[in-house]
Amino acid sequence: MSDVLFVAEHRRGDLRDVSYEGITAGRDLADALGGELHVAVVSGPVDRFAESLNTPEVDAIHTVDAGEEFDHDTYAAATEALHAELDPAALLLPNSVNGLDYAPAVADSLGLPYASDAVAVAYDDGLTVTREMYGSKVETTVDVAGDQFVISIRSGEWAAADGAGDAEISAFEFDESGVDNGARVQGFEEVGNGDVDIGEADFLVSIGRGIEEEENLDLIRDLCDATGATLSSSRPIVDNGWLPKNRQVGQSGKQVTPDVYLAIGISGAVQHVAGMKGAETIIAINTDPNAPIFDIADYGIVGDLFDVVPALIEEFE
């Protein structure tokens, strides 16, 4: 009982990045535990996925041929069955939207401690997980008691594994007949496309909750007019209905890689950063010197947007 089991993630025919990041995280943890890294892939074209997941870090791959897409009951049942078979010390799952939909249930069914959204994991006589709190303003370490545990990992925190390995790939016998079907996926829909594609812009001026009121958006529109920038935003602005969904940057919005991303009144929550960390130059204007956005910024102004933005507009008029 020193092995690690990681369950990969895919959607509509593609493995998601976190699948390769989880291999890196899993290898590190398996080394610390002195065990092997097992990777499982459930549903879809599992043989093709297994080939891709077969990187040098992996010791064994288990395919579970059941259905096409993510279904939380299938994933939970298959993961629990694999856990019973392999008896790993650590079960690693992605802290993705689908991870949120089955990891807590698996941990609960197995009766194991659950540490979610880990940004670092260490093992030395016991498990220590690093997690963030208070919108990434504080980092914490958490000791997890016991010798078996479930951890969900944040995407983008570990390097992606690549290269070809020689892990043994085997089909895991899984009986689907007993799986609950009280939640049934009917289909998918792409949302958030519209007149503007913020993914195409070289210069994005992005506004967050610091703007306070819908009327104040005019100030930011003026800045866009003066500079020729395209307007985008964090999620709360879209949630409030102040801008359409196609303007939202982040995990559940668009991923953007402009030459310059100017974040105004945006704290830099992980789900926002997921959508814009690839920008060439990041600039932040924020009243809070501790705002996490400054950690990834190249340039920053600690100041009130209602003072700085008008002055910036003046510069270009």
Next chain:
Amino acid sequence: MKVLVTVKEVAAVEDDFEIDGLSIDDRYLEYDLNEWDDYAVEAAVQIAEAADEDVEVVAATIGPERSEETIRMALAKGADRAVRVWDDAIAEQTLLDVDAKASVFEQVVAEEEPDLVLTGVQAGDDAFGATGVALANRVGYQWAAVVNDLDYEAGDDIATVRRELEGGVEEITEVDLPAVLSIQTGINEPRYASLRGIRQAQQKEIAPHDLSDLGLDAEAVDGALELTDMYEPESESDATIFEGGAEGTAAELASVLRDKGVVGE
């Protein structure tokens, strides 16, 4: 029918703060209703308002007496009554983990027997993102996580939801009741509490429970997770911070933008 909504009072950290051991001093914290739970309350109240039958909306929280002020906001927005669970054994935890929360809410569900439970996707402070799904599994309800659209009429046996996946893709799913749904922001427009609502909320019940009232002992909340350190994340940034007044900093920023060639002269 009955809808149970879990509502948490969460703390946000002020711009400048200090960490004292394993916590942040109260002076630097601002308490409010968890953003995600505000949307969950609205979703519950909308189901009740649209119904022909009687729908009771019950708010449930695990929190100290101080949190009643926050919980009353849920009552002011239309929840009918509230249950508040607290105990010395809960206060003693450095971190109330998901298993502990599920154990407490399991008993609340056993007592209330709701048809539908709405939680937030995550609590803004400790951000486990897990309580709803763990609870569903515990009590044998169906579930869906990260719901940003809910099509449900009181009395129906099925809820049709959209789960908001990454990258602008939504999954459309049918969920049998009873069920737990974790609600994402933007699903609706949470109302502001009206003056009348605030006044009425003063008369509504917030029933206090300790663990023994729920048939639990201290062990039930003694989770496996223990907070061992809290610190400000080390900044990996080598950001150039412009200092000075608005005009000076704006001028420096403008010259960066010109240098990058993204704005013309």
